[in-house]
Amino acid sequence: MTEILSLQRLDTDMAIAELKSCGGAARGFLGLDPVTQNDSLLAAELKSLQAQLFSAGETVVGFAPNTDQPRQAYVASTSADPEPLRALLEFLTTYQRCTTFVAMVPDGVENCFADCGFEQVGVLPRHRWQNYDWQDVLVYVGRADSCRS
Amino acid sequence: MPFMTVRHFTEADIPVRTELLRENKYQTNLNDFAMSAADLELADGMRRTIESGHHVKRLFTMCGSKGQVVGFSWITSIDWRSQTCELSFAVLPRYRSGFGFKAVEAAHEYLREQLHMDVIINQVLSHNTMMLSAAELDAHAQIRAEYDSYTVGQWRTACYWTVTRDDVRGRKQREQARRQEIADRVRAGVQGLS
Amino acid sequence: MRLRGYRGSDADLLAGPWLPGELLGLPLADWPPLAAPTTVPPPADPGQELCIAPGLGFVRYTELDWVHRRARVEIGLHGVDGLDVLLKTVVAHGFLTLNLSRIHGWVTPLVDPPIGLLADVGFQREAVLPEATWLDGRPIDREIWGVVRND
């Protein structure tokens, strides 16, 4: 059995600092963008999403509950490495009783969702503007029973 | 790392910007309100802007390739719906000769590429030829507002103009055509020699 | 039709027996009488644009993002009459008045919304999310529908 990476919960200030240190990989993380939002805006956004962020080695992972259906969480990772995400899914299943996960990822960015058993369920066209261009956003869905290992 | 970067203004930048607001050239070319304001008042204003004023004003710090603070830019009269804002900037005295143009260019690019602004309003007092000559100012100005302000003992006329996305595209195409023309000429010269 | 600005006297229009956040929020006939109605907050800051469709209900452009030029739309209505005209107005208001490039919203197939009317004004189904909301004792699927402005 693979050993689960340990997650370090980040307070808001630390979460923002860590996200900023991830450079381009943090753009679009749960819809946030350190390039266009300063620390106060990022903090306000994290609060309104009720998001929680964690570090797992060099990677930041995080989630925001779907308030309409708390057994579902929106998840994000700054890395294409599947291990940090697996650790987050394990946490969400164990402590939040989540059964499904949704990820919204800017198109063209290498990500770990397919590797973690997520299925692509749609594309949001021209959902983002970045670097003088429109960008589509890919929507992935994962299920607790098939994504955790 | 690019020659010039734009980052969000932070609380740590307040003392440097406060000093700049009180500098003579700044007061002549932008405004001299800082002469009558206390440091604490200026600092409170900047703190409020970065904490809760995002919708109406944003402050940025311009940095050189080593991350050193070169100056500041800020946007006001933000019309998010119309994708329009007015850009102001000020470069620290010791960087003015080398970084002025680059700072302006970097600020414009950030506003268009990242904040998705389409129309940027420029305002320059007509005596200020640090960036544009008097003739260029005349050519650009869409509005000339006489008796706009009185700074450091003089009446000032303000020139206003906008730069749109189409203007930028047109300028880039002209520059590209000019570069192509020079390259063609050089190539033709080389072929003529051989 | 023209959307008009919200006034305090419109407060009654902001609550009703429809699914929260629904793009086509139409009254659900079997809403339990003792279940709290869905409510949206009155507009109070630039984070949302809430307009009134006279005689019909409200149209709320929320999650307004001026960098990405988009909003999620939810509508709360007391009947279906005039929905076709309203949807045209909603798209026009989003693109021409708010100068957005994209609007999108949640559609819940189980409540059988008139999606043909959405397609008529340019909306397309963009994603299907399983178990995305809760209704009548169980999680149910939701879809994201969106329309992009053609410039």
Place this chain on the structure above:
Amino acid sequence: MTTTETPRWSSRPYSDADRDAVLALYTEPDFYFRTGDPDTRPEWEILELIDEDTHVLLADGEVVGLYAVESEANNACHYSMQLRLRASAPPAWWQSAFGELLRANTWRREVVRLALRFDEFDYRGLAFARSAGLREEGTLGAVTVHEGRRHGYVSFARIWEPIS
């Protein structure tokens, strides 16, 4: 009542007692006082547009418009004015209200520059400004999106040569 007769003008700073009358002005789709889309603006936003500089303008005791005069520059005696009358007010009312506002605003203080701006789509405002003897200083292009198209604003000013 709306006639072409010049009314008796009065004004007062906006207060809560004027709320309903002011909200009614904003139901007109071309009541362009600090917004290009008055009738779609929600109540909170309208009340934010009406700041402490804003006065209601009354013709024969009835609220028919708004105006505001703001200082634009320290010591320069440069002011900007926003003025709007409801759609049914005839052009002559604009002229007479503006004349009275000029008198009032220069009565007890020095004014060197008084600036007014009107959007290119604001036909009534432009017609007023162009017939009011103001200096037309140019058009700042493309600044506002209105009904899907970009428009500029036209800058007008009246200058009183400074005494120092």
